[in-house]
Amino acid sequence: MTQEELLPQIYKKDDKAFTLLYDMYAKSLFGVIFNLIRDKEEAEDVLQDTFVKIWKNIDSYNESKGRFFTWILNIARNTAIDKLRSKNFNNNQKNLSSDNFVHILDDPSKINNKIDTIGIQEFVKKLKPKCIQLIDLLFFKGYTQQEASDELEIPLGTVKTQNRNCINELRNLLKV
Amino acid sequence: MNSREYIESGILELYVFGKLSEEEKLEVQQMAADNPAIRTEIAAIEQAVINLSHSVSPNISAETYDKIRAELLGDDPKVIAMKSKTNWSQYLGWAASVVILLGAAFMYLQMNDQMNGVINEEIEKSKSEFDKMQKTIVTLEDQNKATQTVLNIIRDKNNTVVTLGGQPVAPTAVAKVYWNKATQTVYIDAEGLPEAPQGMVYQVWALKLDPLTPTSIGLLEKATAATTKMYKVDNTTEAEAFGITLEPEGGSATPTMEQLYTLGKV
Known part of the structure; x- marks a missing residue:
């Protein structure tokens, strides 16, 4: 819908x-x-x-x-x-910056029925580590471009396009 | 800037994430209004992140669902305000009939009171039955999803399927290995293994035959696949056979061959 x-x-x-x-x-x-x-x-x-x-x-x-x-x-x-x-x-507070969404998948006690996530686990883990961090900060944690650039030590001007490439990778895996 | 360049700039992703300034947001909305390709792109980006966050979400308990539902829809019946009529004179002609009506209404209300008790009870009963069904549906949906995942694993054409037959210690035991060399994943269907005794756990081994070299590729911990008995274990690239042994909790460095439950060659 x-x-x-x-x-x-x-x-x-x-x-x-x-x-x-x-x-x-x-x-x-x-x-x-x-x-x-x-x-x-x-x-x-x-x-x-x-x-x-x-x-x-x-x-x-x-x-x-x-x-x-x-x-x-x-x-x-x-x-x-x-x-x-x-x-x-x-x-x-340390957890906020160091744990990302992929870590949720690594902790079986957090997911009641782990098999639900097996499919996605496979492709999420195929994402580049940099992409996991970038999507985690910008989408999941709501960082600004500036904050993400500081945290990951990448040039501010490339945050947008790097993130675009990462989302494209995700879309390819998801076929969206 | 044409629409392709605009899309490639990465601004639409940040629009969906909610990380644009008011000004940039308006610009995106203007571009989207004039350009269907941009609208389609926004919807696709949104779908991707919705799916992603959906898939890392732990199950939400039925209690929380009930609580949210009750709080949003619950005990807050709509109040219909009555308008007061001030012009009484035009109703005087009706006064006599009103008196009769009141008499009838009084009797009706008395009967109604008794009925209400019964009806309220019925409503309460239906409500609690409905809640119970809601919970059942949530559980069934979870199970259905798990079953779907298992079916997808089984149906995958890239799988090498290895049946592991029962060994002397457990002649009727059986297990299956689905080895997908394309995605480099190995699943074990443990439905045919007897329940592991307290303090013990099944351990899966990838074997090279000549010379016999076992490599542990994982434990079948009960909690991880309680309903489906389909376990994902570590990848192997060069197994010639698979075996499953019963080991003390935590697993062993080498297989306890007396406790070899099932074995099968690739």
Whole structure:
């Protein structure tokens, strides 16, 4: 279903709207949240907060604000980052920069049913290490180009095109 | 800048990631409005990252699904505001009939109260049944996905399939190896192995025959493939046979040959 078909349904905020929203995006958002939080229970709390925010503010969203997915992705990332910064969250800051999304796949205890991920594990691991880092920082963790350039020590001017090449590689593997 | 150059610049990826300034964002939207190729490209980039993040997501518990659902849709019935009518005079003619109606309504409401109790009970019952079914569906979807993955492994034409037959210690045991030389992956179907005793684990060996050299390619830990019994183990490039032995938890450096459960030549 395209964004254009989805939005009129979601604006209704009824049962069907919830089901569509949840089925299409919950797991993707949870992947992003979990990659930041690294604690399943805490991450599920953040997912819940994220959905409440989306639902509450959905009337204020329109397509001039960008893609719907981008809008909810920002809410998810910001909610997770707020959680990490909150005083009572026992967080090892080092993890934020050193763990990337591929590490989730390496830890079987984090994935209830590991076989689900076998297919994707194969191709995700075929991504160049540089690409894994770049996609992790820019997409999953929401770094700016400047921050990613500093962290990975690559020239600022090449961040955009390097990232483009990496996403192309991913699309080839995924056939999207 | 033509649309191809614009696409290749990498700006659309950052647009989807939500990492552009307000100004750049407007520019992308303008370009997209005039150009279907750019719109298609944006949708494809979005699909790729949605799939990627989806696939690294751990399962979301049924409780969290219930909590989110209840919070978003739950105990917040819509209130319909009543408009008050101020112009009473035009209704005077109806007063008599209203009195009669009120009498009827009173009786109706009394009956209704009794009925409501019954109906509410029914609604509660349906609700909890619905919740139970929701949970079942989530579980079934998970299982279905696992089964699909197994089917994909089995159907892959690039596989070399090796059947490992039972050995003296376990004559009825059987296992299968799916060795995909193209993707360099090895899967073990362990459905035909008896349950490993407490404190023990099955270990898979890739064997070279002359001279006999076993190399461990992995342990079949119960937790990693609880429902499907299809395990992914390390790649091997030059196995001539595969064997599975029962070893103490954590595995052994060399196979315990008395505990050889299954064996098969490539």
